[in-house]
Amino acid sequence: MKPTDSIRTIKGIGEKSEKLFYKLGISTVGELLNFFPREYDIFTPIQPIQSVKEGEVVIIEGSFVTKPHMANVRNLKILSCQIKDTTAQIRVSWFNMPFLMRSLKMGMHYILRGRIVLKNGMLQMTQPKILTREEYSRQLGKMMPVYPLTAGLTNHAVTKAVTAALKGVEWESEFLPAEIRKKYELILHKKAIQTIHFPDSKKEYIIARKRLVFEEFFLFSLALHRMKELKHSKPSSYPVDGDVYDNALLEILPYELTSGQKKAWEEIKKDMQSGKVMNRLIQGDVGSGKTVIAMLALAAIAKSGHQGAIMVPTEVLAKQHYEEFCAYLEPLGIRIGLLTGSMTAVQKRKMYQKTADQEVDILVGTHALIQEKVEYANLALIVTDEQHRFGVRQRELFSEKGKDPHMLVMSATPIPRTLAIILYGDLDVSVIDVLPANRLPIKNCAVGTNYRPQAYRFMEKEVREGHQVYIICPMVEESENTEAENVLDYTNSLKDMMPPSIRIEYLHGKLKPAQKNEIMASFAAHQIDILVSTTVIEVGINVPNATVMMIENAERFGLAQLHQLRGRVGRGSAQSYCIFMAGNASKETMERLRIIEGSNDGFYVAREDLKLRGPGDLFGIRQSGELFFKLADIYQDANELRQANEAAASYTQQDVSLLCKKYDGLRQKLQEYTGEVYL
């Protein structure tokens, strides 16, 4: 089978599982092979019972010292007994496996592998697998892939499909030039893909990962260098100067710009007046006021008779920006439009027409803005709210909607300057390095779950004083695989616990966009007091009246993500609070959380996080969603990023064309990456 073949060509995948794989974004054999494990289940040696810790999957060996006991709890049949080795004893339990009752024998030796959880203050092992000594020896040290899943698709099914695909696929020729592989000591693509799914050891995994990270960065860098060459000092068809920058624009704001905002605004004005195309990144910590700078630039474009558009990662955010822009800019006679995927066909068509006829000056929207059907009359400025979601290609597609429009990119990712220069190699950088003066620093605390009652009382008090609260849970609904808090059950029990006058709602990514918009709008209008949500609210939501953020199972998030989440409070003048609630209060968890508890500075948090994890720790929690890389992590893999950039920079555009002639695979990969035939 070829990488481009449908996954249906893999034995065992029928119509039903095909649909499930679609949900994971997999429709071809190649996509399946590039669907990497989220983590690995490592078969570690047998551990003394005394040393097991909560949350770990461990193997213990001992004999049962109590008879198996069966209990009915809700609809579950729970079988439990005590197992003992020379160091201690622990309870083990199985649910819905009553047949074990007969086979488990007291006094016999067993090897069990399962997760240790804390129930009623006691450690216990749940749902362990019983291993024979032979199975144990065979699997010891093995790393079994654990894939991201969707309901109905098991890890076993994905593993089986990947195994079959690895066996049956006709591999394409190696696409990285031999000289690069040699210089940077990289293994072959084929070997790396095989290993990333089934590594024999950590060492092998690290070597495979290095190759895949490098290629990801290399393609990115080649595309970026090419873009830079193409754009370099291009004259602009839309110079914006003169009285469009008059004070009326700044007077619409109810506050004065901070020094950082003023500087960024001056740099933008200078760019747009220069007669050349602006390509600028505005980098600033969460809540530093980047949106307002983008709004000013868009307003200046509109006032000079052109169109501008701003693309953001979520519908909720688009709606929020739209409303804010309307409130500020409509009084100046500027016409704002909204375009998102969930609008009806009729609404969309109307907006396309208005955009083509230049009846809107500023269009706010999601990916919908770059769909083929959208034609702009006179697109002179595009703004992307980076939030790590859009890649170079999206920026380019957006750009093609106009005739070399000016470009502004906003980012809240705290990237060290040296890396920013590489990652945003095609852009000039403005940094907003101060927060608005009316802000009080957020007060943080990292606590264990025993603090919850106090936290609830505190929330009640804040709500009584007219403020609002966010509570974040990692899961949407109950799952067999984890004890992490989920939005649905959490909301129910919170409603039971809080006085009925407190209005509680929930939000998660599985709701329809219209429902999400409605809930966010109600929260913004203060018709909801406490919003229980997954991380969907992470990106850019701005409700300055929200003063408390509580993050359940904070140990499950990367620090960068926790910082983004925390950024949803502390956006107004009232004192705000962030409570990081650790589901397991192990020493390592608390040490990590102490970093974020001790500082509100995103750069500091990112730096300390890296120090703690160490560049070699590739198994730690991945900082979620950084920039646009699948496997690579810009902090951990900063070295590979530098190397790949150096390698890409060593080829001029002409050399790249030559290389692509020689390496057919490279041409294809680059085309896939940039979505364009150009070589």
Ligand SMILES: Nc1ncnc2c1ncn2[C@@H]1O[C@H](COP(=O)(O)OP(=O)(O)OP(=O)(O)O)[C@@H](O)[C@H]1O
């Ligand atoms: N100079 C200022 N003085 C006071 N308030 C300001 C100032 N600039 C912006 N704000 C307010 O601060 C809040 C956050 O601003 P904004 O949404 O622009 O931040 P951001 O940098 O885009 O945040 P994020 O990265 O989280 O999306 C908004 O309510 C905005 O009105």
